[in-house]
Amino acid sequence: MSHTAFLERGDDRSFVCDWVVVGSGAGGATAAEYLSRHGEKVVLVEAGAWRDPEHYPTTAYGAMRDLLEDWGAQITRGRAFWPIVQARTVGGTTVVNSAIAVRTPDDIYALWRAEHGIGGELFEAAMKRFQDQLDDELKVEVGPPESRGRNNELAYAAGEATGIEHHYMRRYVKDCEGSGQCMQGCKSGHKQSLNTNFVPAVLERGGEVLSNAPVKRVFFKGNHAIGVTGRFRHPGLGTKGGRFTVRARRGVIVAASATHSPALLQRSRVRLPALGHYFRSHPGTGVFGLFDEPVDMNRGNTQGWASIQHRTAKHAYKLETLAIPPEMVITRIKGGGTKFMERVADYRHLTMWVLGLRAQATTGTVRNGLFDKPVVSYTLCREDLAAFRSGLAEIARLQFAAGAKAVMPGVHGLPYMIGPDEIHRIEEAPLDPRYYIAILSHLFGGCVMGADPRTSVCDLRGRVHGHEGLYIADASMIPTVLGVNPQHTVMSLSRWVAANLVEG
Amino acid sequence: MPGALDADFDTFWEKFRREAPVPFKAGVYAGAFVYTVTPVITVGVPLPSFALPRRLRDKHADRVVQHDLYLVRQAVFLLKIAGGFAWGADPRVREKLDLPPYAGDPGGWRTK
Numbered sequence: 075m076s077h078t079a080f081l082e083r084g085d086d087r088s089f090v091c092d093w094v095v096v097g098s099g100a101g102g103a104t105a106a107e108y109l110s111r112h113g114e115k116v117v118l119v120e121a122g123a124w125r126d127p128e129h130y131p132t133t134a135y136g137a138m139r140d141l142l143e144d145w146g147a148q149i150t151r152g153r154a155f156w157p158i159v160q161a162r163t164v165g166g167t168t169v170v171n172s173a174i175a176v177r178t179p180d181d182i183y184a185l186w187r188a189e190h191g192i193g194g195e196l197f198e199a200a201m202k203r204f205q206d207q208l209d210d211e212l213k214v215e216v217g218p219p220e221s222r223g224r225n226n227e228l229a230y231a232a233g234e235a236t237g238i239e240h241h242y243m244r245r246y247v248k249d250c251e252g253s254g255q256c257m258q259g260c261k262s263g264h265k266q267s268l269n270t271n272f273v274p275a276v277l278e279r280g281g282e283v284l285s286n287a288p289v290k291r292v293f294f295k296g297n298h299a300i301g302v303t304g305r306f307r308h309p310g311l312g313t314k315g316g317r318f319t320v321r322a323r324r325g326v327i328v329a330a331s332a333t334h335s336p337a338l339l340q341r342s343r344v345r346l347p348a349l350g351h352y353f354r355s356h357p358g359t360g361v362f363g364l365f366d367e368p369v370d371m372n373r374g375n376t377q378g379w380a381s382i383q384h385r386t387a388k389h390a391y392k393l394e395t396l397a398i399p400p401e402m403v404i405t406r407i408k409g410g411g412t413k414f415m416e417r418v419a420d421y422r423h424l425t426m427w428v429l430g431l432r433a434q435a436t437t438g439t440v441r442n443g444l445f446d447k448p449v450v451s452y453t454l455c456r457e458d459l460a461a462f463r464s465g466l467a468e469i470a471r472l473q474f475a476a477g478a479k480a481v482m483p484g485v486h487g488l489p490y491m492i493g494p495d496e497i498h499r500i501e502e503a504p505l506d507p508r509y510y511i512a513i514l515s516h517l518f519g520g521c522v523m524g525a526d527p528r529t530s531v532c533d534l535r536g537r538v539h540g541h542e543g544l545y546i547a548d549a550s551m552i553p554t555v556l557g558v559n560p561q562h563t564v565m566s567l568s569r570w571v572a573a574n575l576v577e578g
Numbered sequence: 579m580p581g582a583l584d585a586d587f588d589t590f591w592e593k594f595r596r597e598a599p600v601p602f603k604a605g606v607y608a609g610a611f612v613y614t615v616t617p618v619i620t621v622g623v624p625l626p627s628f629a630l631p632r633r634l635r636d637k638h639a640d641r642v643v644q645h646d647l648y649l650v651r652q653a654v655f656l657l658k659i660a661g662g663f664a665w666g667a668d669p670r671v672r673e674k675l676d677l678p679p680y681a682g683d684p685g686g687w688r689t690k
Binding site for chain 1: 579581590594597598599601602605635636637638639640641642643644648651652654655658659662663665666667671672674675676677680681682683684685686687688689690
């Protein structure tokens, strides 16, 4: 077992294995763990550093510096600049997310079958079986009541008062303490991020892990992918180190995320018409509620409550709670100067509830840019913006149902605070993405699966069309938005790809 | 509530300049430039922001982050983020918000 974190310039090294897996997030770590469990020799290659809970930062600044891709400053190109939030560390985004576990809805399987010609009973049964297994292996549970915190309890009260479908979330967290630090990495080690379980399991079974090792390209013999190559990059200094080359006897599995997987294939000269297309997401934004009593959103589960009442509606979105630290709260509070500081003083009395839009009508593109940075073009269309606006209004209604005395919609041109009689102002806000502050955190597509090579990059088993030994096993293969948190779907899909490789 | 100037911004700024990637730093510098030169469009005074009297500077700070020109408010938004990192992590601010002081960012990683 071996982990190589960095090699100095000139110290070039080659590795040989059965499978090389690019990316150690939800997709890559799951595939690598499954293959190594079945006796395959795996080398897992990750662009970021391997940080254990004792290395995790505590501040938002530290989280951006140590855990996020480009310090969280990766943005969409389009009518508005919306940040794309992805981690760059061993374990990928599972290190910085809230570890929400939601099973793939049945309507998604039906949609994939009807619109993309993929799926079937065998596939669905396998996905459900894998999700059962992952529930067990990653200790999925609803957090204990004492860990919830007021932000989540008030949301639950709102759900009860309005009668919508709602629930406390199931998460990959064992005995959550409610420290509100999911986004900086769980220092208590209760969150089951994959750097703490699946990645070490690969090492224990004789595999190897290369960290701080961004892959430059996949290389081929004819049309057969036989390995990857790149140069180590020092995680502190940013300097380039020695070259690494990983030769894979059986194949290359690309699981570098919905932005990096298509970019990697493009610079590896894979030519497919759908490559980099059909990029989708769940754009997210939030509304603050102002309450008389302290809420202290940073005490309790970072995200503990959700509603999928509107997931299949005409305006489709999911609702969740989200606690963010003061450093990030101020980015959402309007204004500057003295007025702004007076508003910030309300921090302890704020709830933050968010929507994740099921943006079904909008697609974007990903292309490999300068310095191998993915360039994402994505502008939410008017139809999806109408749903976005509708979701904001629904959050405002829920905040008032829970007893908020005012809400802060965070929409440009609207007052800082509005009362219950003014929710219509959110519903009448302009259908222009520049009026909203949003992030893209659930990303899909770019290497979508499908039956037709003209409109897809890989098939249901992750096999890249027209190539041998080249597979996709991450969110980039998902051809639609889901309307629920994607981690469970990504991991089970990755396990499905790996299982087919093992079992043939 | 302690303001941004009460936080130890100089120490933060040194660290930020040393550690931040070039595109992020460039964005913050651009934000600072936009903030400095825009009083003429926010408060109608053709002076740089640092030369404004306190009352007008306060008004400028409030208006520039909500300006109707998207690029103006987005540029200054980056400045607000950088200021927020220093302010929100300050132990005096956290105490006021009934939060424990941060334990720091060890910044290490697994080497073997």
